[in-house]
Amino acid sequence: MPTTLVTGATGYIGSHVVLALLEAGHEVVAVDDLSNSSPESLRRVSQLTGREAAFHEVSVLDRVGLTKVFASHEIDTVVHLAGLKAVGDSVADPLSYYEVNLGGSMNLVRVMAEYGVFRLVFSSSATVYGEGISPFAETDGLGAVNPYGRTKEIQEYLFGDVAASGSQWRIALLRYFNPVGAHVSGRIGEDPVGKPNNLVPFVMQTAAGRHEQVTIHGDDYATIDGTGVRDYIHVVDLAAGHLAALGALDTHVGCRAWNLGSGVGSSVKEVMAAAERAVGQPIPHQVGPRRPGDVAEAVADVSRANDELAWTTQRTLDDMVTDHWRWQQSNPQGYTD
Numbered sequence: 429m430p431t432t433l434v435t436g437a438t439g440y441i442g443s444h445v446v447l448a449l450l451e452a453g454h455e456v457v458a459v460d461d462l463s464n465s466s467p468e469s470l471r472r473v474s475q476l477t478g479r480e481a482a483f484h485e486v487s488v489l490d491r492v493g494l495t496k497v498f499a500s501h502e503i504d505t506v507v508h509l510a511g512l513k514a515v516g517d518s519v520a521d522p523l524s525y526y527e528v529n530l531g532g533s534m535n536l537v538r539v540m541a542e543y544g545v546f547r548l549v550f551s552s553s554a555t556v557y558g559e560g561i562s563p564f565a566e567t568d569g570l571g572a573v574n575p576y577g578r579t580k581e582i583q584e585y586l587f588g589d590v591a592a593s594g595s596q597w598r599i600a601l602l603r604y605f606n607p608v609g610a611h612v613s614g615r616i617g618e619d620p621v622g623k624p625n626n627l628v629p630f631v632m633q634t635a636a637g638r639h640e641q642v643t644i645h646g647d648d649y650a651t652i653d654g655t656g657v658r659d660y661i662h663v664v665d666l667a668a669g670h671l672a673a674l675g676a677l678d679t680h681v682g683c684r685a686w687n688l689g690s691g692v693g694s695s696v697k698e699v700m701a702a703a704e705r706a707v708g709q710p711i712p713h714q715v716g717p718r719r720p721g722d723v724a725e726a727v728a729d730v731s732r733a734n735d736e737l738a739w740t741t742q743r744t745l746d747d748m749v750t751d752h753w754r755w756q757q758s759n760p761q762g763y764t765d
């Protein structure tokens with residue numbers, strides 16, 4: 429079985445990816461600097477799978493540390509998820525975003541090449557499409573509109589250029605839409621530090637009584653009910669998309685992008701209604717002004733991923749909020765409980 433290195437392994441998406449890899453029989457080398465996540469997630473992944481990932485507390489900025497990890501395992505493929513991801517923080521502190529996201533990727537590629545590892549799956553984002561016209565296809569032009577998004581876009585160019593430099597490289601760029609939900613066990617899930625900016629974690633914390641109410645950021649968009657429309661994807665389906673991409677690297681040389689979304693748009697009001705069904709009671713909310721930087725709609729054209737990765741999402745919006753609520757209820761303070 430292949431040995432797969434996962435950076436950002438203890439995070440929300442990382443822990444679900446590690447679980448999927450272990451379940452598929454991969455040997456997993458897990459790397460994280462724990463700056464925004466807890467090693468408890470991987471302890472729970474071991475309980476769930478009965479298998480263990482080899483964990484190294486190393487930052488992708490630490491080239492010497494990364495080199496030691498590559499020297500101590502026979503790595504076949506890298507899944508690179510480590511990075512900073514908060515749009516607002518990236519506006520306030522762009523330099524950290526460029527430093528960590530670009531610096532981390534550059535270090536990683538250097539060390540991979542040094543150890544003859546040329547297969548990479550990279551965590552990109554739908555944010556690279558910026559203010560383009562939804563639904564977004566991989567052939568659409570890019571144009572991120574904030575520093576975080578620009579670091580993702582520049583990393584895509586970086587990987588594209590690296591792949592063009594030698595035919596041994598096989599790189600998958602996975603453009604995530606809006607990942608939500610949690611593993612069905614309720615044992616691993618998203619554990620945001622501080623007040624969440626994203627809709628579903630905020631809605632769930634409000635249902636749990638941690639916030640007074642949800643503010644719907646604008647109801648005057650040209651959408652089905654005036655509220656913002658997004659393509660929500662269950663994190664377990666997203667993790668399965670990484671496995672599908674790893675498989676596709678057997679036949680795809682060079683660098684190729686795939687959208688990972690459901691292809692279905694849901695409005696904020698539809699998410700609220702689904703969350704209320706999952707929770708079984710009303711969740712206080714009010715309509716406020718638009719949030720600066722938001723677009724009306726961002727939905728994936730998923731035909732390329734469906735065709736080339738033989739992958740499609742299995743879980744509905746109701747599954748996403750039901751699973752997210754189970755995680756929220758059994759871990760009201762995240763991994764510190």
Ligand code: UFG
Nearest residue numbers: 553554555625626627628630643644645656657658696722
């Ligand atoms: N929303 C609210 N109230 C809230 C939070 C969000 O109404 O309290 C709305 C937003 O206006 C938007 C929708 O809910 O219409 C989803 O918002 P999120 O913040 O959950 O997600 P975004 O689509 O804005 O952002 C996500 C990721 C970013 C990424 C972006 C584009 O969080 O990292 O998708 O890919 F850049």
